Amino acid sequence: MIIWFLIGLGFLGIELLNFGLISIWFAIGAFITMFFTNLSILYQFYIFVGTSVFSLILIRKASLKLLKGKSSTVDRIKNSRVKIIEIKPNDNYTVYLEGKYWNCISKDVFExxxxxxxxxxxxxxxxxxxxxEKE
Incomplete structure (x- = not known):
């Protein structure tokens, strides 16, 4: 029981350092497996792998959606109206939007x-x- 607990803590520690939803599934699998120490090590391993994969499939999509949020900066600024403030070589432009200077490209030519x-x-x-003209 203590070994699976330590393995779970190890995976949990890796997840806390990384926080990319990489090893949390293995931590869940290890913590669940710790209740089945009366079975042989082979069955414990199967339980560990099975619960890890099951938790990955069950929870990953929902948790990524929750962590990602609803909108990013770029999604928010789409369709924004901007003023060209600088023209650079190779038809690159600079605009000022939401407190930042942005490099821009376009097939159209601007002044x-x-x-x-x-x-x-x-x-x-x-x-x-x-x-x-009508926009």
Missing amino acids: IGEFAKVEDYEGNKLILKKIK
Whole structure:
């Protein structure tokens, strides 16, 4: 019983250092297995693997959704109207949005002071689109 408890604490410690939902499943499996020490080591191992996989399948999707949250910064700024403040070589632009300077790319050509719409993002750059007259 004490061995499975220590194994569970070890996996729990790894999870606390990492917090990426990597080893919590093994910690759950070890803590459950500690109640079955009267069985042979082979059956204990099967219980450990089975409960670890079961908890992974059962809980992972819901917990990732909970930890991820509803919106990220980039999702929030999509469709925002921005003003071009700098033009760089290779049709790269700089805009100021939500207190930050953003590097941008676009298939459209802009002038300094012109307005654009944030269409999407690629890596750490915003993708801009020309605003139509009616927008």
